[in-house]
Amino acid sequence: MGRFITDFYCDDARLVIEVDGAVHLEASQRERDDARDAAMRKFELEVLRFTNTDVLSDIEAVVETIARYVEAHRYGAPSPSPSPSPSPALRRRGAETGNQ
Numbered sequence: 160m161g162r163f164i165t166d167f168y169c170d171d172a173r174l175v176i177e178v179d180g181a182v183h184l185e186a187s188q189r190e191r192d193d194a195r196d197a198a199m200r201k202f203e204l205e206v207l208r209f210t211n212t213d214v215l216s217d218i219e220a221v222v223e224t225i226a227r228y229v230e231a232h233r234y235g236a237p238s239p240s241p242s243p244s245p246s247p248a249l250r251r252r253g254a255e256t257g258n259q
Contacts, residue, residue: 160204163195164184175199177208219224 160168160175167176179192196206207228209221 160199161202163199165241169229172232173204174206174225175206175230176225177206178211178214179208180251 165175
């Protein structure tokens with residue numbers, strides 16, 4: 160996506176999905192991630208971030224969060240609802256256990 164490499168992208172929902180390892184817990188990396196997410200939003204892309212632990216330990220919740228977002232934001236979707244907020248457990252950055 161421009162100068163960025165994304166983990167996953169859904170064009171119909173204008174959605175970037177990132178699966179982050181422990182390095183993303185470091186303050187300097189979080190700042191880069193925030194700047195990157197802001198740059199993506201300038202292109203009208205939304206970014207959902209999940210930790211490796213989320214994906215490995217609760218894939219059903221991850222898939223449900225993504226599916227709700229895609230359903231609400233597909234092109235041509237009739238009156239999309241607000242973005243679903245992933246549970247705090249899925250959006251957190253501080254609970255990564257070191258999986259990369």
